[in-house]
Amino acid sequence: MPGGPAAPAARPRRRTLADFVGLAGSVLLVGAAFVRLPPASDLFRTPETPFDYTQAGEAVQIFLFLTEAASRIPAGASVSVRSNPPDRIAEERWRRFAQALLPGRRVEWSSGAPADILLVPGPRPDSPSGTLLYETPTGGVWKTAPR
């Protein structure tokens, strides 16, 4: 970016060239963005979740599981999310999802105070604790035994 004066005719020519560089660049980037869209068959499909085609693939299943739970678990209930097989990192991530998707419920750490309801995304655990409330392809929900 030169600081000194330039010949009046040269500068508009550079401007014109720059403007076409800008236009060509924008067309190129629009093309690159288009390539990142979902397949043509799904371009106008309503997604199941906001994450259907994102890089956060696991978010789709947990989102479906917890939004279903939100319509079935009463307000005020305490819940915790348990993974199968046990995975502390996944459980913490899912706890955070539950905080968002289960408003009005008390979301406990899986290692913390016992909750009224246990949410287990994915396959059914070998030894579930409590009574099965319902099960969907994305996971199961148990009412825990009173302690």
Added chain:
Amino acid sequence: MRPGYLWLATFLLLPVAGAPLLAHRAFGSLSRPCRAALSAAVGAVLVSLVMTLSALASIPWSVPALTAAATGAAALLRLALKADPDGGTGPGRAVGDPRPDRGVRRALPLLCALSAGAAVAIAADAAATGAATSVDLVLFWGPKAQAFAAARTIDPAYLAAPALEYMNRSYPPLVTNLCALATMSAGRLPWGAVGILFPLLLAALALALPGLLGRAGARDSGTAATALSVAALAYLGIRFEVGGNGDMPLWLFEALAAASLVGPLGRDGSMPLLSGLLLAGAVTSKVEGLPFAAAVLALFFATRGRQLNTRGVVLLVTPPAVALGSWFLFGASRGLFTGYRGFGRLFDVQLERLPAILSAVGAVLRSAAGGLPFLLPLLFALVAAPRLRAAIVPAGAAAALVLFFVFTYLHGGLDSREWILWTAGRIFAPVAFLLAIAGASRPDPESLVVRRSSPEDSLRGD
């Protein structure tokens, strides 16, 4: 009406709130779409500020009252504008290109508009099909907005809960405030609709940026820079998934603020006030808005400060100071925070990790179409070769942000590679549009009048 539509429709209140200010004749030479988009941006800042001040004063939120108060604030700010001694055309005065358009050049603005429109349409499809949503929407932006809407205030108990520490309690309030406003209207937070803000705000940028960049007569460069910026942000927003998080609001405010500071300032105070309000939007959208605003203001005062009188300085600096100050005051008054969470001591950096950090950042940026969203704006700026004095604010801000982010990464621990992988693509995105804006920058004709004796020179748009 379905909650998602109602939620999105609430954002139509924002241009209404900002309209009293942008309807002032000082902005009369900006196009109607440009003024509408700027009204929405200003309305967003004012509504959010009123929400923060209401929370500070423990006044429960209500959508009509908040909108009315913000509209009243815009009307009051209008009173701060003086009549322009040149006849009121103000800083939006468009200076025509002295050379008549010929041939394909005549079609350039239309082609640029079509390209920008296509970029917005692609972003809209990506957002609507679940291809651009940020996980951060569910991790903190959304739940905070939902909780604040339920509490009808910025709920200090929610922010203070130890189990929710990961939600970054000191994160600035504009995005969560406005999402809470829409959630109060809709009755619940419709998760699928929140991501649509990404293309909507991109469209607002496409409408407003050409008008701001065209003020100094750089109309074609303004449309080209807009097309380039919008396409770069559409790509980066999809590639790094920003739907529903604070990045797109930040980009909108940053781009408009930078563009508003490269053209004529006028004598009625309108442009410093608008720039100040846009900077207030940036500093209250995301933490990164603060270094941006600091860099922009420092560069502006260093190079063009003499063009502003005391009143202009006040109009420029007060909005971001009040917006950020009210947030920190809220945090301090509730015992939550007194500033942003840092990453260790300021100069406690690990310089030996600089090559690894630069390599990791480079890898992330290259993963975005080979770095084209950054390289093409750089090429545009280099070919346009604007005068350094004209382009110093956006170009310098881009350089300052790069230095600041690298400096911040130097504070990271062993996991900084993952931190960079998670953040670099988004936080470096402003560099793309700042370079494009730098390329479209032309000297303020008024400053040329001061520096040169020849009236011909002063009117030569470049």
